[in-house]
Amino acid sequence: MKNICILGGGSWGTALAVVLAKKGYHIDLWLRDKKQCDEINNARENLKYLQGILLSNNIRATNDIIRAVSNKKIIVSAVPTHAVRETMKLIKSHICGEPIIVNVAKGIEMNTLSRVSEVVAEEIPNAEYTILSGPSHAEEVARDMPTTVVAASTKKAVAELIQDVFMTPKFRVYTNPDVIGVELGGALKNVIALGAGISDGLGYGDNTKAALMNRGFVEIARMGEAMGANKMTFAGLSGIGDLIVTCTSMHSRNRRAGILIGQGYSLQKAIESIGMVVEGIKTAKASYQLSKKYGVTMPITEEIYKVLYEGADVKNAVVKLMLRDKTHEIEDIVNEDQLFW
Template sequence: MNDSIAVIGGGSWGTALAILLGKKGYSVDMWLRNRKQCEEINYTRENIKYLPGIVLPNNVKATNDIEKAISGKKVIVFSVPSHGVRETIKKVKGKIKDDQLIVNVAKGIENDTLLKISDVVKEELPRVKYTVLSGPSHAEEVGKDMPTTVVAASKEKKVAKYIQDVFMSPKFRVYTNPDVTGVELGGALKNIIALGAGISDGLGYGDNTKAALMNRGIIEIARLGEKMGAKKMTFAGLSGIGDLIVTCTSMHSRNRRAGIKIGEGMSLKEAVDSIGMVVEGVKTNKAAYNLSLKYGVKMPITEEIYNVLYKGSDVKNSVVNLMLRDKTHEIEDIIETEDFDW
């Protein structure tokens, strides 16, 4: 197994994964745009801006030379925000070889095209092998060696198993899954529900409200996912319910924290600015809303959050709208499509 890996992106998650891989003995080149930040990381052995207080192993080096970072690496981990994946790939499009493995850890949908990250990568690099790594995994906890479990999804079993071996450790357990679409959509769309959970907290609502949002949220995520070709059971797994739970309940979650600020009365811009890092759920919400229209899927929570973020709707009115929707069955998708004598 090649003992050298590239991590493209030096935010909190990219840094945490670089630390994880470094502790496993890999030599890791972590690419960041900012030369000064690279110098600071290499000197202090710490990413003070995004993951303070956690020391990087000596075999993890920061560089702002992206071609150097990917050269000779069997595995290239893309840990840039979802809206920057295509732009970043274009920087090295002619340099990535077909036998290099791409691992995406970004969670989002390209807004302009409504493409999943796997589709973006396929358009730009049609012959490379692709894996998505996703699940309930806060960077702050992975960086501190807290037990974490994720899923590696690839259309090729041997590729998924290879990536499983690369990342697996006593504190980082990796499962495999062939359902790339389901794993990607679960990881992306849960950020929308986390925004809603934060808004609920900001309004002063309690656990009942959050539980309802999470439960009905995973149902509408799975509903869209099935329409897009995903397997329903994937949304009951780590990248579905697992990631939804951790993102909706933890203060590590940027999406939940931004939602709290909105619930407390901040504007969208004020809330995002106060977080100081990318809040993926904001852009993903617009994409998911447009996907729901494209596929004719009912996504009432996504729609109400869209109305709050992009149409200036009052958050309290949105809660009322959700509570007073037309009466329906809990398992409406089954009852409406199967022969039930009830």
């Protein structure tokens, strides 16, 4: 249990390695790029993704995935959502027993519209699954700034084990049995963060952003309920908590990409400028498709999808949202027969 594997040496995977190393765990940090592995091991710093953070000698970078996962009870998957299935295929014949896969990616698989838990279950059915999610920028976690997250699993004992492994005086971990809700909250808020960034890029103010965040939250909860999540989960860390931080912080890749798009950058130019995976771009397409599949009304998501994938004008998208048919604020729970005003 003192040896943990982290698959993916981006900023978040590295930040979690820092957290665990401070607790005395020995971390095998897997990256594909051997040159980057050597750089991390020699400089004791991830210069590409997390500059300025000294890495403990308890962290060893490797590009040998078999070595990384061998004899590990806990395997943290910190690769982007689109790479999860491929990565699970690579490791499944090299793990033993019933490992705990801790997913920290926030997205939906594009072609299948599967949540990450479903992808892991298909590829490694003997694994226990947990998702670790919440308002947690890697840059702040690595610098030991107080942060709270949630560990969700269908098994209480598994969630509590991961809670114990990751919990520190500066990194507080709650537990939650609602895997669907925690996964969807973390994934769908990235789409709304793109919208918040677009609003900023257009030069709109706080009123506009507040409206996007609030009505975006309604969309997230609406979709979550349709897919079997508990609505209360979206009032928690992986819902409104993650939505706030991702829509308001310049650490957020999704918000920064949205700002560039609002300023007139093409989608490709915005992605190139960010230089890291922007999960919300793929998730916008997946969530739009899910809204059609489940018959869920998601007007903000739909307009963002059209801006990203159909070349819709961003200013016209805002106008269309503002001119939608008038309705009740709490339209999902208000029954017309119960209104007496």
